[in-house]
Amino acid sequence: MTDVFLYSLTKAYNRLSLFPEKHAEIEEDDFIRDVKSPNAFAKRIVNLVDELTNLSMRPEEHLMIVTFSGMMIPTGVFEISHGTKHSTLSAMVQIVTRALLINADAIIVLHNHPGGIITESETDVETVTALKDFIKPLDLQVFDSIIVGEKSGSTIFNSFRERGLL
Numbered sequence: 001m002t003d004v005f006l007y008s009l010t011k012a013y014n015r016l017s018l019f020p021e022k023h024a025e026i027e028e029d030d031f032i033r034d035v036k037s038p039n040a041f042a043k044r045i046v047n048l049v050d051e052l053t054n055l056s057m058r059p060e061e062h063l064m065i066v067t068f069s070g071m072m073i074p075t076g077v078f079e080i081s082h083g084t085k086h087s088t089l090s091a092m093v094q095i096v097t098r099a100l101l102i103n104a105d106a107i108i109v110l111h112n113h114p115g116g117i118i119t120e121s122e123t124d125v126e127t128v129t130a131l132k133d134f135i136k137p138l139d140l141q142v143f144d145s146i147i148v149g150e151k152s153g154s155t156i157f158n159s160f161r162e163r164g165l166l
Contacts, residue, residue, distance in 0.1 A: 004074045006052040024051045028073045035072045042159035055112050056148045056155040063111045067104035076102045090127045106141040118149040118158040
């Protein structure tokens with residue numbers, strides 16, 4: 001059993017630092033076992049992020065990342081941006097900053113669609129492709145991109161990895 005923290009980034013004394021806001025307990029073996037099954041792994045990540053942030057229920061779009069160790073065990077959850085009910089900014093520098101500060105080997109990018117329609121847009125695909133190319137030289141991997149929504153009180157999601165888009 002280990003804790004995964006929802007982190008915030010602050011600049012104090014001219015240096016960036018992370019501080020934990022909330023935490024959730026996870027069983028590392030569950031993540032290691034499910035990593036080969038894209039749907040099971042994505043569902044586990046969505047549940048973790050929902051537990052910490054209620055992402056599926058938020059009325060505006062939010063962009064989040066989950067950082068991972070080399071064994072694909074979550075090491076942190078970060079909110080990158082908060083937008084309107086139709087869009088949010090994809091800030092690659094902020095994503096990379098957080099991933100490097102926590103010494104991540106991989107990330108999963110998540111954002112919600114408040115209307116409940118979890119089909120990816122052309123912009124969603126282009127953004128993830130650009131991010132993947134941007135972080136490759138840094139020895140970071142975009143493991144998945146997940147769109148989260150809510151339908152009839154239940155969390156639904158669309159995993160790019162499961163659909164072969166990554």
